Amino acid sequence: MSSFGKAHQNLNVMKGPLLQFSKEPMTGFYRDGYCNTGPEDKGNHSVAATLTDSFLDFSASKGNNLRQIGLTAGCKWCLCANRWKEALEHAKTTKDDPATQSVVPKVHLHATHERALEVLSIQDLKAHASEGEAANASTVAQSRNGNGPGGVKTGETSELANPDEMTAKSTADEKDRTPM
Numbered sequence: 001m002s003s004f005g006k007a008h009q010n011l012n013v014m015k016g017p018l019l020q021f022s023k024e025p026m027t028g029f030y031r032d033g034y035c036n037t038g039p040e041d042k043g044n045h046s047v048a049a050t051l052t053d054s055f056l057d058f059s060a061s062k063g064n065n066l067r068q069i070g071l072t073a074g075c076k077w078c079l080c081a082n083r084w085k086e087a088l089e090h091a092k093t094t095k096d097d098p099a100t101q102s103v104v105p106k107v108h109l110h111a112t113h114e115r116a117l118e119v120l121s122i123q124d125l126k127a128h129a130s131e132g133e134a135a136n137a138s139t140v141a142q143s144r145n146g147n148g149p150g151g152v153k154t155g156e157t158s159e160l161a162n163p164d165e166m167t168a169k170s171t172a173d174e175k176d177r178t179p180m
Helices: 003-007 053-061 081-093 098-103 114-118 122-127 131-139
Strands: 047-050 076-079
Touching: 047 081, 053 081, 053 098, 076 081, 081 098, 081 114
Parallel strands: none
Antiparallel strands: 047 076
16 A cells, blocks of 8 residues: 555544644654554544643653753644643643743644544643634534533634645654654
């Protein structure tokens, strides 16, 4: 099967084709620009998110300093579903502190692999979706545990891929497994 066909077998959390997320920096467990995941990805690097300084600080406090690999606020990166959930739970427990609310990075639903739903609810993902995607999220499929569409909080500009960025998976044989 061609790499084009394989890339489009994978679904996002909206049950559409998983789209490429970032080539700069090259992200994804397979370093192909997609938040694709498979059995060898024990961390479930399925959440397509735009990093914030607060999240980078939070992740470093948990032992995964993403700045060491050159990431900064504003970078698009495929995050471990459990780390994103930890940030969400942290924000919920400190909801009276506005400074901690940016600890939960905005999610790009079109590029978040459906495997994220094994750990996260579609409502939580939608509530933290980038603005353009949040507006379209009210008519989407339910998560695997039966959660239906819920209220959507917006407030960030969408960073959807340009049409020329929505290409098939790269055939480059990049084997680097830098921590995510």
